[in-house]
Amino acid sequence: MTLLSVHDLHVHYLTSQGTVRAVDGADLDVPAGSIVGLVGESGCGKSTFGRALMGVLPSTARVAGGSILFEGRDLVALPERERRPLRWRRMAFVPQTAMNALDPVQRLRTQMLEVLCQRGGLSRTAALAKAEALFRMVGLDPRVLHDYPHQFSGGMRQRASIALALALEPALVIADEPVTALDVIVQRQVLDVLRDLQNRLNLAMILVTHDMAVVAYACDRVAVMYAGRVVESGPVAAVLEAPLHPYTMGLSHAFPDLRDTAAVLVPIDGAPPSLLTPPSGCRFAERCPFAEQACHAQPPPLIEVAPDHLAACWRSGAAAELRVRAMRAETWAP
């Protein structure tokens, strides 16, 4: 069952230099109870996408088109007054730096009680019991509820902000780079908490990240974003093992892998295009070693190329052959 279905979403930032099309026709489906990784480089629009779903865009940004179907309602068409009750109750947010989610001058207990009593309508006693249960669930000692955020380590803060996000039992949690600022051991522990919660609460989650290895470890499905669009999506196994889009193929040789010994890393030459004046054809064409005439003329649509595996590439029919060529370093030479 699809919990969230985003279709052709556009988000624009109005700047002094013009309109930045940060999200420019992105599609994403999130099945109930699954963790979907939203992966891409900085500036690809993945964080803006997450914020648009929550309806917490900065004042310079606006949703310029498309639909966000969540539990049967289109959030884009919904007035703010009707959207507000959904926020935190049905979908919650975990930001990258947990310090931003936690009030530095309030004890954790005060912050948990505020959410549980005022938004959740619980009595003080019930709310306290619930806060303790939530802390236990994310692997924190309930006694630290009496502490201030600055007394916490980075991993503890991230656990606390996950507990805060779960307070009202949402169906969907959007986590924006939740483990990026953490050390590798703490990162693993926080990812294990997220996976455990998904199993126990049948929670759906969008995990925004730039790290394909985090996706491989923690996610069921993945959507790869490039320059404001989703260029490939599907089950993690399919996308990692048989990528259909040249960008995904290039990424898999571009960063080191602990288990892979002799490999020479191959960067993708160039940089993503400006979103002020995006190219008219495929956005990756300029950096793509397989680009043909047609790629520069028309943007490819995101279509189902293999069962449950979507890609936006004019050459996806030849993906098997391109995968072989993408393995060779000279393919990507500038």
Add this chain to the structure above:
Amino acid sequence: MTPAPIPVIAGEALAKTFRLSHRTVHAVQGVSLAVHAGEALGIVGESGCGKTTTARLLLRLEEPSAGRIRFLGDDITGRHGIALLHYRARAQLVFQNPFDALNPRFTIRRALTEPLRNFGIPRDEHAARIDAVMQRVRLLPAAAWLDRRPHELSGGQLQRVVLARALLPGPRLIVADEPVSMLDVSVRAGILNLLRAARDELGLAAIYISHDLALIRYVCERTAVMYLGRIVEEGATADLIAAPLHPYTKALIAAVPVPHVAQDRAALPILGSLGEAAPAAAGCAFRPRCPYAMPRCGAETPELRAAGPRRRVACHLAA
């Protein structure tokens, strides 16, 4: 038998204590390491393990509380003034964040001319040196880049400029502190390949500081693992990853996610986290988090001892 070559840089029993208003932090406690020409050493560990402080001590950016630093055999621990400036030209740093490492008002040309002027390199050599280094970092044609300012460059291009600036004075030692962590995944490989090529072709000694073992494996033959101010294990990177001896190294390796579907999701062999574990009063600093701790670990601090060829480990279990 040929005598062992003199390492480019060596730290001997280095220690650094920071006295803060309420407490004293023993950031580095008796670290000894050496790096030879053409060799790359990786230092890994969690935030707060002292890896950056160790590098800053070696670069003389921080005064050691105890211990000596030798550069090509010379003791440079007490150097100051002109003598220290000479050392600075020979030991250069590549910064983590290229967006902060360059003055936004300077053109690339001025950013690159500055170290040449500071180190007293004759003016008529400047243009040729800058051309050569731009070639090395593949910012070509150089003329197209030199009159730009940092805001016109992408992160990967800026990091190439930072690397070029570090190479200009002709260093023997390059220290790179998380050199690609601020860069996009698709361009990281380019910077790592340039660093590798510069080390190989110029015969530099290199020290990489990172929390990312996968990155260290790609660029360093040798790795030192630090925990709370001490080296707990050191050895050839491939051996260390294939067969870690210290329980902390084991946990660190188990925690690294790999970009494959098939991977080990078993619970980590480590307890709690650095911030939660109370520091051990005596004995092994890792004991509160170690699943294999024995009574001896609480009584006696394990020494860093040889454990096979070019391998050192500080653990009673591995003895």
